[in-house]
Amino acid sequence: MTLRLAxxxxxxxxxxxxxxxxxxDFAAAFGTFVDGGxxxxxxxxxxxxxxxxxxxxxxxxxxxxxVLDFDICPTPVLQFSVKPYEATGALxxxxxxxxxxxxxxxxxxxxxxxLEPTSGEPLLGAFHAVDFVKRDALNVGSRVAQADYFAPYxxxxxxxxxxDAICRANFTVLIDPVGGAGCPFLDAFSQAFNLNxxxxxxxxxxxxxxxxxPRPRTARxxxxxxRHVSGHVGFVLSSDMGRLxxxxxxxxxxxxxxxxxxLVRHLLKxxxxxxxxxxxxxxxVDDITAAAGVELLKTPVGQAxxxxxxxxxxxxxxxxxxxxxxxxxxxxxxxxFLMMALVLEQMASSGxxxxxxxxxxxxxxxxxxxxxxxxxxxxxxxEIFHSEVMRFxxxxxxxxxxxRLEWEDGWLHVRASHTEQLIRVLSEARSREVAxxxxxxxxxxxxxxx
Numbered sequence: 001m002t003l004r005l006a007x008x009x010x011x012x013x014x015x016x017x018x019x020x021x022x023x024x025d026f027a028a029a030f031g032t033f034v035d036g037g038x039x040x041x042x043x044x045x046x047x048x049x050x051x052x053x054x055x056x057x058x059x060x061x062x063x064x065x066x067v068l069d070f071d072i073c074p075t076p077v078l079q080f081s082v083k084p085y086e087a088t089g090a091l092x093x094x095x096x097x098x099x100x101x102x103x104x105x106x107x108x109x110x111x112x113x114x115l116e117p118t119s120g121e122p123l124l125g126a127f128h129a130v131d132f133v134k135r136d137a138l139n140v141g142s143r144v145a146q147a148d149y150f151a152p153y154x155x156x157x158x159x160x161x162x163x164d165a166i167c168r169a170n171f172t173v174l175i176d177p178v179g180g181a182g183c184p185f186l187d188a189f190s191q192a193f194n195l196n197x198x199x200x201x202x203x204x205x206x207x208x209x210x211x212x213x214p215r216p217r218t219a220r221x222x223x224x225x226x227r228h229v230s231g232h233v234g235f236v237l238s239s240d241m242g243r244l245x246x247x248x249x250x251x252x253x254x255x256x257x258x259x260x261x262x263l264v265r266h267l268l269k270x271x272x273x274x275x276x277x278x279x280x281x282x283x284x285v286d287d288i289t290a291a292a293g294v295e296l297l298k299t300p301v302g303q304a305x306x307x308x309x310x311x312x313x314x315x316x317x318x319x320x321x322x323x324x325x326x327x328x329x330x331x332x333x334x335x336x337f338l339m340m341a342l343v344l345e346q347m348a349s350s351g352x353x354x355x356x357x358x359x360x361x362x363x364x365x366x367x368x369x370x371x372x373x374x375x376x377x378x379x380x381x382x383e384i385f386h387s388e389v390m391r392f393x394x395x396x397x398x399x400x401x402x403x404r405l406e407w408e409d410g411w412l413h414v415r416a417s418h419t420e421q422l423i424r425v426l427s428e429a430r431s432r433e434v435a436x437x438x439x440x441x442x443x444x445x446x447x448x449x450x
Contacts, residue, residue, distance in 0.1 A: 004104075004419055005124070008114040008304045011095075011104035011419055014048040018103055020055040027056040029127035030091060030107055031063025033120075036133060036141065037088030038066040040081055040108075042073030044094040044181040044239050045204040048103045052093050056105065060091070061141040063133045069145050072204060074181040074241035075106060079333035080153050082112040089115075094181065094240040097213040097322070098419065113311070113332035114304035150185050153337075154192050160330050161341045165348040167194035171232045173344070174222050174247065176200040178212045180239030182336065189337060193344060198229050212238050214245035214323045219253035227251050233343065233354050241336035242303075243323040246343065248355040256323035257282040259339060261361050263325045264317055266346040268292040273316025276309045278302070279401045280413040280426045281321035287362040300401035302418055307332050321366075364410070365432035367439040370422040371446055378416035378423050381449045385414055388445060392438070405438075412438045414446070 003010060003017035010026045012018030031039070039060055043049040053071075060067050068085060070078060075092040082090050090108040098104070107115045107123070115123070126132060135141070173195045177183050183204035190197035200222055201209045211218045214236040222234040226247055234247030245256040261284035264275055268288070274295045277285050281298075289296040297313055299305040303324065310318040310328050319325030324334035331338075347354060373381060386403050392412065394405035402415025402424075410429030417424050423446055427439035 005127075006117065006120075006304075006418075008117070008120060009104055009106040011098070011102065013101050014052075014103050018052075020051060023052045023055040023105060024059045025130060025132075026105055026127055027059035027091065028063055028132040029123050030089070031060045031065045032126050032131075032133045033123040034065065034088040036064030036135070038068065038086065040068050040070060040078055040085060040087045040090035042070040042075070042078040042090070042092050042181070045072060045179060045183070045206045046095055046100065046103055046208070046239070047206045049093050049206075052103060052105070056091060056093065057143060059132075061143060062135060063141065064135040064139055065141040067141060067143040069143055070149055071145070072181055072184060073149070074185070074336070076241055076331065076333045076335035076337065077150060077153050077185075079108055079112040080156070080331040080335075081149055082108060082110065084152060092240070095212070096240040097238040097243055099211065100208050108333075111311075111332050113307045116304060116308050150188060154188060156330070157337060157341055158192055160327070160338065161345040162349060163193060166341070166344045169232075169344070169348040170194060170196070171344060171347070172196040172198065172230055173340075174198045174200060174226055174229070174231045174234040175202070175237070175340070176210075176219075176222055176235065177202060177237045177241065178208050178210055178239050179203060179205050180208070180212065180237070180241070182237060182241040185337075189340075193341065195344075198231060208239060214238055214243045215256045216245070216253040219245055219247050222247050223251050223253040233347065235336075235340050235343075237336045238323075242334040244336045244339045245323045246354060248358065249353050250355045252355065254358060255366065257284070257321045257366055258358055258361065259323040260319040260321060260325050261285050261288055262346065262357060263319070263339060263342050264288050265361070266342060267317045267327065268294060271316060274313045276306050276313065276315045276318035278306060278320050279398065279404050280415070280424075281319075282366060283364055283411065283428055284362045298400060301415065303334055364428050364430060365435050366426065366428040367432075367435045369425045369439050369443055370417070371425070371443060372421060373416070373423045374421050375416065378421075381423060381446055382414065382416060384449050385442070385445060391445075392441070410435060410438070412442060414442055
């Protein structure tokens with residue numbers, strides 16, 4: 001299994017590419033990068049996370065860091081907390097949306113955002129050179145356990161939305177945090193908004209009872225009985241609470257692509273401003289921003305790129321089609337708790353059920369496919385694919401991230417995954433048949449070259 005390395009984190013398969021030694025070196029590089037400053041540390045519930053937590057703690061202390069240990073903590077809560085705790089940065093240990101065998105170290109800057117690729121280059125240099133700050137016995141850092149950090153986060157979240165309207169609605173809500181870092185905080189969240197909570201996979205056991213990537217097929221368990229408990233909405237989350245897909249009150253599991261358009265439309269009705277997303281998010285967002293008369297800016301795939309562009313452009317909201325969204329006035333990260341609160345606010349303020357809100361979105365059909373390919377093979381195949389794109393008769397070609405072909409009725413995007421050894425193929429059109437035909441044509445061409 002290949003180790004995935006970037007300025008904002010390292011991801012790998014535990015015991016193979018991601019070992020305690022790798023974690024220690026990467027954490028030492030981060031400790032060097034922040035010059036032994038105050039660092040917030042959090043983790044998810046995966047079986048490997050306590051081991052990596054110990055390795056990371058030792059390295060940060062060796063660099064002289066003051067480690068404020070949040071223990072089990074959702075990544076967005078850690079991101080929110082960086083500024084109030086006046087930290088130089090934070091490190092989150094979480095596999096996020098990846099399967100059980102995976103884990104990762106995610107690095108956050110002093111603003112709570114993922115480290116930007118350019119600013120993090122010195123960190124990567126220190127990691128590769130194994131050149132770290134080393135403190136003597138009298139100057140090593142300290143570790144201080146933290147508690148009650150969720151309360152100030154929750155107070156700020158309640159101020160971001162119309163809490164009274166949500167409380168009056170008395171929603172019955174199903175939440176599935178896949179046994180991850182969000183589990184210990186569901187009760188407090190539900191009490192704050194007067195929700196009747198039905199928790200699924202709500203024990204922080206370390207075992208992920210389903211694929212942790214939120215999407216329709218991982219929502220089947222919730223979809224099968226939401227009507228039987230008279231649920232108003234279901235929320236399916238990743239293990240780090242950074243991604244969200246929805247289940248309607250009718251029992252329909254919704255594509256993760258609906259999450260961002262719903263939030264963008266809702267937030268732009270409250271206040272206009274630029275919107276940022278990546279190159280392969282649904283065209284629903286394009287239509288919504290055009291109707292609102294605001295600018296839509298696109299970046300390569302990845303939270304670091306989206307959030308950096310949001311800061312540069314003073315965006316109102318940003319996110320990705322993976323079920324992710326951030327609101328800069330609240331924090332600099334994709335946040336599942338915030339997304340849930342905004343969906344509930346939209347339902348409460350409109351008086352409409354989720355199914356009706358979704359039906360009123362611009363109608364598109366998206367097909368998502370992937371094919372296994374190592375990094376070297378993937379980029380070689382992408383070069384060949386680029387040379388053959390004339391076969392598709394596209395009206396426009398965009399190379400911002402991978403290869404995106406555009407038509408009046410839709411688009412096709414082919415790129416190498418940043419987190420897995422895959423080539424991803426996404427196709428969207430007003431007709432499902434057209435979207436499928438373009439995706440299958442791309443997959444056949446790619447398959448011939450692998």
